[in-house]
Amino acid sequence: MSLIKSISGIRGTIGGVANQGLTPMDIVKFTSGFATFTKKKQNNDKLTFVIGRDARISGEMVNHLVVGTLLGMGVDVIDAGLSTTPTVEMAVTMSNADGGIILTASHNPKQWNALKLLNEKGEFISAKDGEEVLRLAENPDEIKFSDVDNLGRYSQDSTFIQKHIDAILNLPLVDVDAIKNANFKVVVDAVNSTGGIAIPELLSALGVHTIPLHCTPNGVFPHNPEPLPEHLKDIIEVVVREKADVGLVTDPDVDRLAIVCEDGTCFGEEYTLVAIADYVLQHKKGNTASNLSSTRALRDVTEKHGGQYFASAVGEVNVVDMMKAQNAVIGGEGNGGVIYPDLHYGRDALVGIALFLSHLAKSKKTCSQLRFTYPNYFISKNKIELERNTDVDSILEGIKNKYQNEKINDIDGIKIDFADEWIHLRKSNTEPIIRIYSESRCETTAEHLAKKIIIDIKEIIS
Numbered sequence: 001m002s003l004i005k006s007i008s009g010i011r012g013t014i015g016g017v018a019n020q021g022l023t024p025m026d027i028v029k030f031t032s033g034f035a036t037f038t039k040k041k042q043n044n045d046k047l048t049f050v051i052g053r054d055a056r057i058s059g060e061m062v063n064h065l066v067v068g069t070l071l072g073m074g075v076d077v078i079d080a081g082l083s084t085t086p087t088v089e090m091a092v093t094m095s096n097a098d099g100g101i102i103l104t105a106s107h108n109p110k111q112w113n114a115l116k117l118l119n120e121k122g123e124f125i126s127a128k129d130g131e132e133v134l135r136l137a138e139n140p141d142e143i144k145f146s147d148v149d150n151l152g153r154y155s156q157d158s159t160f161i162q163k164h165i166d167a168i169l170n171l172p173l174v175d176v177d178a179i180k181n182a183n184f185k186v187v188v189d190a191v192n193s194t195g196g197i198a199i200p201e202l203l204s205a206l207g208v209h210t211i212p213l214h215c216t217p218n219g220v221f222p223h224n225p226e227p228l229p230e231h232l233k234d235i236i237e238v239v240v241r242e243k244a245d246v247g248l249v250t251d252p253d254v255d256r257l258a259i260v261c262e263d264g265t266c267f268g269e270e271y272t273l274v275a276i277a278d279y280v281l282q283h284k285k286g287n288t289a290s291n292l293s294s295t296r297a298l299r300d301v302t303e304k305h306g307g308q309y310f311a312s313a314v315g316e317v318n319v320v321d322m323m324k325a326q327n328a329v330i331g332g333e334g335n336g337g338v339i340y341p342d343l344h345y346g347r348d349a350l351v352g353i354a355l356f357l358s359h360l361a362k363s364k365k366t367c368s369q370l371r372f373t374y375p376n377y378f379i380s381k382n383k384i385e386l387e388r389n390t391d392v393d394s395i396l397e398g399i400k401n402k403y404q405n406e407k408i409n410d411i412d413g414i415k416i417d418f419a420d421e422w423i424h425l426r427k428s429n430t431e432p433i434i435r436i437y438s439e440s441r442c443e444t445t446a447e448h449l450a451k452k453i454i455i456d457i458k459e460i461i462s
Contacts, residue, residue, distance in 0.1 A: 011114030033137030180207030294334030
């Protein structure tokens with residue numbers, strides 16, 4: 001059993017022993033901790049939260065526990081039901097709520113679930129605020145439940161997905177006419193989660209002929225739910241067989257978008273953001289941002305359009321902070337997470353789909369032809385396992401000293417930028433490993449760079 005408390009929220013495997021898995025006791029503890037934190041931060045005992053969940057099979061059980069706890073804390077609850085992460089984020093501001101909780105373990109397998117915590121802006125809470133929530137959760141003496149006359153009120157609202165779609169359709173850069181005129185045929189793999197509700201509705205409004213694949217929101221994932229090429233065999237076969245123009249794949253909570261080209265090749269999760277940024281920057285000059293482990297291609301595209309690229313620490317909240325600080329007009333993460341501030345500050349596969357199809361339609365290219373217009377980079381992802389008592393910080397400092405003549409960024413581990421490639425080393429907060437990401441224009445070079453750094457680490461240890 002696993003329970004992980006991080007900047008992304010509280011996630012764990014369902015069942016087991018309290019504080020070792022995501023048990024009912026843990027769900028109540030963290031929910032009440034977050035409600036108490038929000039009351040203190042806003043100096044208000046009467047709050048409203050929006051709740052929504054993906055379709056995973058534990059979702060209904062977790063929802064009952066979270067809603068009951070919030071009502072017991074005197075918090076009014078607006079339950080969006082089966083929804084998407086970006087929809088719930090937008091629902092918080094649409095409802096003038098004080099916060100929100102998304103019940104989803106994102107790309108993790110079916111045994112996982114999680115509580116993702118949102119502030120009044122519909123954005124993930126900061127690491128500092130998260131630490132205080134965790135502290136309160138572990139100190140029940142600081143948590144006060146409401147008496148019978150001051151319990152929260154419960155209501156349901158199933159209109160948020162449609163409101164989300166309407167907001168996307170009203171964006172100036174979403175060219176509905178161009179998409180309709182392109183007469184696209186699109187295959188959708190929503191891994192039997194809530195993308196199966198939202199994406200077909202969006203595509204219908206865009207005039208797209210949709211072929212649904214794994215779009216029944218029953219939480220029975222037909223394959224590993226992380227939208228990586230090795231998990232997309234089904235949709236690749238359908239795209240080619242049906243002579244579709246493109247295949248669209250999301251994770252269970254619809255904040256990541258992967259694309260399959262008409263010839264069955266994968267567009268590349270790193271290039272979802274690159275292509276959409278290229279389109280946005282053609283029409284709106286400005287800067288971009290992504291995390292340190294994302295492809296250099298975004299920097300290349302940004303500079304081509306006269307903008308400046310900025311890199312943040314890994315984590316959506318860090319990317320959002322960087323985007324705000326640098327007035328980025330588009331940003332996100334290399335895992336297919338697109339953040340478009342003109343809609344909201346959150347990774348959103350739905351707006352990603354609308355912007356990508358606008359770009360594809362107006363380019364007059366096939367999906368594979370569009371992919372070939374971008375610089376080709378290869379990322380190699382590795383890790384090195386260490387003894388539990390290893391001083392990881394001293395290892396990273398040793399690497400930093402060894403490559404001190406190169407361009408180094410140490411806001412999140414160590415990233416070394418060379419002329420034609422880069423490598424990023426990050427320590428895990430939950431296990432004794434160092435994750436190693438390297439990128440080059442040549443796949444073998446990227447892999448060789450990672451192997452060289454692993455040798456360097458072993459030399460430092462010895």
